[in-house]
Amino acid sequence: MAHDEGTTYAAAGVDIDAGNRAVALMKDAVSATHGPEVLAGIGAFGGLFSLGTLEMREPVLAASTDGVGTKVRLATRYGRLASVGMDLVNHCIDDILVQGARPLFFLDYVASAKLTPEDVAAVVGGMAEACRAAGCALLGGETAEMPGVYAAGEIDVVGTIVGVVDRGQIVDGRRIRPGDAVIGIASHSPHTNGYSLIRHVLGDRDLTVHEPALGAAPVDLLLRPHRSYLPEVGALRAAGVDIKGMAHITGGGLIENPPRVLPPETALRLDRTQWPVPPLFTWLAELGGIADAEMHRVFNMGLGLLVVLPEDQVERALDALGADAWHVGDIVPHHGRPTVFFSPDLQE
């Protein structure tokens, strides 16, 4: 809230009635994310969040900054900016969730050559909705108009999340051993990854037209927001499941993300017959002539989160998760860098 180029949320709507209404609604939505931990100051230059109520032996903050990538271009084109607000919050939640952290607060940055209050309100409203669902405060934000830096009509959205985990509860994959099982939990869409390829494949096609192969208009599936796995991980914890490691399936897909949490001398054997690949991915692969291997490197292929746990807790975990979760693989011994073996093999 500091630059001459920046405007506060409130100021963004000056003199424009529709804008004013949108901004008023947005401010209410943001306030609704504020619990007693959020301290209100006089003309505060930054947001204040009290850790007073934390009961932890050694609190460790987990933090991550991210953008939504080029999915925002699709959302802009179809006038659905609220969805990218949700995308960004949930993506960030999952990035720290896989370390065992729960979200405390989120800050945003929305920039463009020229911002309309309606657009800002849509993005921030989506963020506020996702924050509220996660019990996360939307603590602050900045908007910037930078003509010359941004292309006309385009927008970028950046967010930062801060969460907390007790040091003894950090999930880092260190205890993963051969014989452990891996559960996959369904994604809601490509989430926030692969949209450059998607836009390349789909070109100027009208995505609002119902597509029989999908049973829906592509745009509705493509812009479904990133799923937050906070409730699912909470359910696993409540059931007493020993979560040894988690992988958030983002850029790099099912090929590059799992190795990030595997310890040396291990690999993940993923059984592709154990979960249903959503028709959207099959449709994109056919339209674009994209090979299996490339698809699995770019997309989540229907699994947004992998959880590594002791084999004898699989049943308990699946009971806790309900539908949309499957026992998709196992940890195996492996000489060399941690990797993923697919069964059946991926076609190059």
Next chain:
Amino acid sequence: MAHDEGTTYAAAGVDIDAGNRAVALMKDAVSATHGPEVLAGIGAFGGLFSLGTLEMREPVLAASTDGVGTKVRLATRYGRLASVGMDLVNHCIDDILVQGARPLFFLDYVASAKLTPEDVAAVVGGMAEACRAAGCALLGGETAEMPGVYAAGEIDVVGTIVGVVDRGQIVDGRRIRPGDAVIGIASHSPHTNGYSLIRHVLGDRDLTVHEPALGAAPVDLLLRPHRSYLPEVGALRAAGVDIKGMAHITGGGLIENPPRVLPPETALRLDRTQWPVPPLFTWLAELGGIADAEMHRVFNMGLGLLVVLPEDQVERALDALGADAWHVGDIVPHHGRPTVFFSPDLQE
């Protein structure tokens, strides 16, 4: 570190020798900001910062997100991107410093249509340098290439800072009373504000040419980084000064920022004869035909931080601060919204 469009710092330099060297240097610079509080994980999806050593009754986190605004365009044009990295960190430090918080960690986002490893290394290197000077960890970052969203050759840089303050030590201006004194501390440049106006006034002028009125080339003065006031506030605290309120002079200048920390029924009377306005501002005002009032609304006019303190502590405070700090004003009773009275008056 998550999108298909994103690249990690390391990956940004692949196949380019100069890039690789720049990235290697940058990684060393980032690591140098990491104390024992920064926990290294296996392929971590987010950064981890331990609060284990905090000794506070009720720790309150202070957080702020910001960009550097259009100063980045000037820095890009003159190939001085490291300075905007420093700008951004110091700007964020000051935004939470005025609430009494000290920085813990910083995260960054650097985006463009096409990023070169040298540019990323320059920006992040500047951030790392400023972080290290402040004892602040550069905990994480994200780079994004978004062709179509950013204009060719342009870059945006966004940062988020998280700091901490004990609840009882929050500085919020609440105890400010008529009769209190106000000290101003020198700025190093326009900091990160007013650059749209500066670029408008200076047009295509070659800013590397020595300017007799300034005793320097304008670009050298214009791109001097935002000053961090962390050492100065530390010196005031060490001297036992009772800091009642602080205003970071950013967008809105000396007119709009001080009221943000003043309680009801008070105003700031600012004596313009008490500090030297840097020649850069006089030069810009003459070149652009910009009135006094506008100058004071857009620029910091040579004062980057105002500190409100009891009148009988002024001498002690000035002794602690050394040069570049002046007793510039006083708090006076005032009916109506808090405001700033200038003496002599500003010319419209």
